[in-house]
Amino acid sequence: MKVSIGTPPVDIYGTADTASNLVWTPCVPCNDNCFKQIHPLFDPKKSSTYSEISCHSEKCHQVWDIEGRCSPQNSCIYSYGYSSGLSQGVLAKEKATITSTSGQAVSFDIAFGCGHNNTLHSDVQATIGLGSGPLSIVSQIGSKRFSYCLLPYGTEYTDPSITSKISFGNGSEVVGDGVVSTPFVAGDQYFVTLEGISVGDTYVSFNSSGKASKGNMCIDSGTPTFALPPDFYDRLEVEVKKQIPIDPIKDDPNLGTRLCYRTKITNENGPILTVHFEGADVELKPIQTFNQPLKEYEYYCFGITNTANTELASMGDQGIYGNYVQANFLIGFDLETRMVSFKPTDCTKL
Structure with missing residues (x-):
């Protein structure tokens, strides 16, 4: 900006x-x-x-x-x-x-x-x-409201003339077909409630032992990562593996414990993930949840990460909804109604 x-x-x-x-x-x-x-x-x-x-x-x-x-x-x-x-x-x-x-x-x-x-x-x-x-x-x-639309990762390298967009005040409302909205809790950041994620048709709850706590997920446009607490991440990864008919890479020191494949994960061979926020379901296609972390290697890795053993470990049972999965959504923040809204959008066309 x-x-x-x-x-x-x-x-x-x-x-x-x-x-x-x-x-x-x-x-x-x-x-x-x-x-x-x-x-x-x-x-x-x-x-x-x-x-x-x-x-x-x-x-x-x-x-x-x-x-x-x-x-x-x-x-x-x-x-x-x-x-x-x-x-x-x-x-x-x-x-x-x-x-x-x-x-x-x-x-x-x-x-x-x-x-x-x-x-x-x-x-x-x-x-x-x-x-x-x-x-x-x-x-x-x-301003009482603002919205932005982030370009998919790498777009700026293929066409520098296209930029992400941000808007404040009147005219920044996110409205129209396909809009879903979820409340954020009190505080000076935007913590919303993530109830679970569906991998295809299989639902994985945020909390395996009960209801998810309010405000467990920070909407963070300044961080690339979609990061989840260890228990939730482990259960989610198991289900993602089940639904991809390809053997993952094992014992590669470049990758650590990341879930990666030598074959590109696309909409044809990978599952759609539906992120279930309180009152709002956001659909993420494989192109949004898998990436190529090292351009010199043909590795395609699960873009959702585990907060354990990272600088985010101190978040405990909370997570981060980072900018990588926010791309190609018009996302609005209303400080009066305390709602965050999502609308699937081709951000390269705005």
């Missing part, structure tokens, strides 16, 4: 992340941990509209929940962690600009993190928090 900040404006390109709230970008100076970027870093000294936010302000308290952390100059110091690293720096106020669907530039003031110590290793420059917390871009522009 592209946002311009500063005066004169500087384009920053960030991951649109529904599982976080802060908007931040690497800034000059950036320490030795900062991952080398394709695009120039934002230099606050070159912007006439940049100002640091006081550590005694309400905005700073929103970062830290209770009290702000102060720099020697009484500026607000932030530290924001992710499963893959963290960003630390100064919370600042700046002019931001995005382009409307009519092509007009829309400007607004925004509190954002100017990161001077960033340990996330990514070629994406910034993070644009889309959560429902007070510091997310959604809340700061006063």
Whole structure:
């Protein structure tokens, strides 16, 4: 997602992340941990509209929940962690600009993190928090709803002129034939309830010992993975194996414990998975649930993963519904009705 900040404006390109709230970008100076970027870093000294936010302000308290952390100059110091690293720096106020669907530039003031110590290793420059917390871009522009349509993985390499789409406010509603909706629970992220997954016609429940707990699945546009707790994943994998008439690869050190095949899994030889959210069934075809993780090898692996023995293990009985399986759906978030909606869509055509 592209946002311009500063005066004169500087384009920053960030991951649109529904599982976080802060908007931040690497800034000059950036320490030795900062991952080398394709695009120039934002230099606050070159912007006439940049100002640091006081550590005694309400905005700073929103970062830290209770009290702000102060720099020697009484500026607000932030530290924001992710499963893959963290960003630390100064919370600042700046002019931001995005382009409307009519092509007009829309400007607004925004509190954002100017990161001077960033340990996330990514070629994406910034993070644009889309959560429902007070510091997310959604809340700061006063929007009550937004939607996006993500391209299938790899589309940007075959046709760079096609991009994913995101829309805020009026006109971003997800309506029409095929729309299904599920509620998200209270909090500043979008946790919905996953009741189970059907493999073909066989239902596998989320919880083998009873009803699934509310808010067990985070809708996360900033993470590729569809990750499930170990017990649920193991039962799901057993059923997927049963329904694919091909022997999986065994004892390959490149693959670890992943379920992979030497034959491409397609709509002809693989099962359709139906994800049963509370009140909403989302159908995933094999092209969405199997991928080729290493392009130099003819391996085709199950794209749903197990949280065990990963950085997601601390989630316990919760999981992540990542961006890989969100592709080719128009997905809408309504902060007033607290609903997430899904509509099957060819995102390359929007």
